[in-house]
Amino acid sequence: MQRKIGKVVSELAPSGIRRFFDLVLGMKDVISLGVGEPDFVTPWEIREAGITSLEEGYTSYTSNKGLYKLRLYIARHLKQRYGLEYDPDNEILITVGVSEGLDLAARSVINPGDEVIVPQPCYVSYGPVAELAGGVVKYVDTKNTGFKLTPQLLEKHCTKKTKAVMINYPSNPTGVSYRKKELQALAKVIVKHDLLLISDEVYDDLTYDFNHCAFPSLSAVIKDRVIYLNGFSKGFAMTGWRIGYACAHRDIIAAMTKVHQYTMLCAPIMSQMAACEALQSAKRSVEEMKREYKRRRNFVIDRLNEIGLTLKCPEGAFYAFPSIKKTKLSSLDFANKLLNDKKVAVVPGNAFGPQYDDHIRISYASSFANLKEALERMESFVNDL
Amino acid sequence: MDPILEILEKDARTSVDDIAKMAKLKKEEVKKRIKQYEKEGIIVGYKALINKELVKEEGRAVRALIEVTIVPQKDLGFDRIAERIYSFPEVTSCTLISGTYDLLLVVEGKDLHTVANFVAEKLAPLENVRGTVTHFLLKKYKEDGTVLKHKEQNKRIAISY
Numbered sequence: 001m002q003r004k005i006g007k008v009v010s011e012l013a014p015s016g017i018r019r020f021f022d023l024v025l026g027m028k029d030v031i032s033l034g035v036g037e038p039d040f041v042t043p044w045e046i047r048e049a050g051i052t053s054l055e056e057g058y059t060s061y062t063s064n065k066g067l068y069k070l071r072l073y074i075a076r077h078l079k080q081r082y083g084l085e086y087d088p089d090n091e092i093l094i095t096v097g098v099s100e101g102l103d104l105a106a107r108s109v110i111n112p113g114d115e116v117i118v119p120q121p122c123y124v125s126y127g128p129v130a131e132l133a134g135g136v137v138k139y140v141d142t143k144n145t146g147f148k149l150t151p152q153l154l155e156k157h158c159t160k161k162t163k164a165v166m167i168n169y170p171s172n173p174t175g176v177s178y179r180k181k182e183l184q185a186l187a188k189v190i191v192k193h194d195l196l197l198i199s200d201e202v203y204d205d206l207t208y209d210f211n212h213c214a215f216p217s218l219s220a221v222i223k224d225r226v227i228y229l230n231g232f233s234k235g236f237a238m239t240g241w242r243i244g245y246a247c248a249h250r251d252i253i254a255a256m257t258k259v260h261q262y263t264m265l266c267a268p269i270m271s272q273m274a275a276c277e278a279l280q281s282a283k284r285s286v287e288e289m290k291r292e293y294k295r296r297r298n299f300v301i302d303r304l305n306e307i308g309l310t311l312k313c314p315e316g317a318f319y320a321f322p323s324i325k326k327t328k329l330s331s332l333d334f335a336n337k338l339l340n341d342k343k344v345a346v347v348p349g350n351a352f353g354p355q356y357d358d359h360i361r362i363s364y365a366s367s368f369a370n371l372k373e374a375l376e377r378m379e380s381f382v383n384d385l
Numbered sequence: 386m387d388p389i390l391e392i393l394e395k396d397a398r399t400s401v402d403d404i405a406k407m408a409k410l411k412k413e414e415v416k417k418r419i420k421q422y423e424k425e426g427i428i429v430g431y432k433a434l435i436n437k438e439l440v441k442e443e444g445r446a447v448r449a450l451i452e453v454t455i456v457p458q459k460d461l462g463f464d465r466i467a468e469r470i471y472s473f474p475e476v477t478s479c480t481l482i483s484g485t486y487d488l489l490l491v492v493e494g495k496d497l498h499t500v501a502n503f504v505a506e507k508l509a510p511l512e513n514v515r516g517t518v519t520h521f522l523l524k525k526y527k528e529d530g531t532v533l534k535h536k537e538q539n540k541r542i543a544i545s546y
């Protein structure tokens with residue numbers, strides 16, 4: 001049936017490490033440091049709110065934009081946290097996770113042939129989402145700039161066709177984040193070239209060494225150019241609830257809502273009700289999880305450097321992206337061999353861009369005991385090579 | 386709270402080495418602070434959290450919560466009488482609380498009879514003890530923040546982006 005598949009999807013690059021993923025899934029007793037979601041269960045107060053909403057019979061559609069109450073709480077949260085002003089009436093849209101927000105953003109602003117700048121290494125869906133919207137993706141390698149997009153790099157890749165930039169900080173897979181000054185420098189280039197910025201800040205709650213700065217909070221001028229995406233998956237450990245939100249200029253939100261109403265209709269109501277509770281009462285749980293991640297990060301980074309899989313300490317998320325150069329193995333060989341010899345799973349770096357074949361992604365969203373054991377196994381693995 | 390205390394409260398067996406890494410401190414500093422906490426009585430001890438319901442042990446099979454109403458003593462308040470009560474080995478925990486009674490005890494014994502006897506013969510007759518109410522514990526679900534049941538299985542898929 002291959003010939004029946006549409007051209008755009010046919011030409012979409014397949015994930016090169018699907019087979020490796022299948023291998024991991026088929027193996028028993030593996031310590032997996034390859035999981036891209038929190039190891040915590042959603043805090044009880046949030047789950048309880050989800051259960052209550054079902055008990056009370058909230059099983060219907062909501063408005064396309066999502067429950068007004070949730071949009072209002074999000075507006076208040078962003079105001080309080082970042083001084084950001086978004087009108088819950090027409091500048092906020094509730095999405096099915098940040099993934100849907102990203103897709104809606106791309107489809108709402110990209111014309112066929114528009115260039116979209118995507119710094120790599122990056123989360124696997126950025127490029128494909130832009131391509132599905134008809135965009136031409138220009139990947140920017142950030143290996144020599146500490147895995148960060150710089151104004152110089154951005155400037156260098158801008159052409160007359162450039163429409164938008166996609167950025168994610170703290171980053172999956174590197175954990176690297178940006179300070180306000182760095183964002184301001186990027187903002188200048190974005191304004192200069194009349195670009196839009198799609199900013200995925202879903203890991204903002206998990207920033208350990210400084211206060212996260214939301215991109216649209218930099219200035220009113222930049223705010224109009226940013227499609228701000230966030231969600232509940234990471235900070236509140238709510239991945240399975242599939243709930244996120246997009247904030248942007250009302251024209252952009254109106255466009256995104258149009259696509260959303262025809263494709264998704266609305267986010268699940270019970271998830272929306274649970275998300276309301278998350279914003280109201282789960283601050284303490286989020287802080288506790290953050291403190292725990294930070295301790296694990298410190299431990300993991302220290303151990304990796306001891307083992308000789310070196311890296312700078314990442315500022316956020318729950319990932320480490322060390323170099324495996326000294327092992328002289330490709331990232332897939334490294335991951336395969338580590339899995340077979342020591343039963344530890346990591347994600348090969350080339351999943352996040354072909355230039356990162358000398359890196360692996362380690363997720364420290366795993367218990368301390370697991371991390372300690374896994375790193376011991378990795379140490380003996382590297383020493384035996 | 387000092388991260389060292391937070392880490393030890395979660396797992397008292399965490400090594401100095403690991404604590405130093407997690408808290409980004411020098412090993413010597415961690416050792417020093419732990420010593421200090423022990424000296425100040427902030428860290429009172431280190432012990433395993435045991436689900437006693439699964440341990441078949443002679444002598445400690447039955448536990449009861451006992452509410453004790455007492456008459457405070459002049460100048461000494463509740464402390465003196467509390468000490469007389471918690472010094473009994475049968476009393477495994479003793480807390481002064483606000484409300485309709487004064488001390489809340491956890492008492493352990495080998496059977497109902499033993500615990501009842503302890504209350505009737507040792508506790509109730511004490512001077513200054515005005516009254517007691519005994520509640521036998523049937524099932525413990527959670528202790529000191531830890532849920533006392535077998536660990537749930539991991540529900541995440543083993544690998545994902």
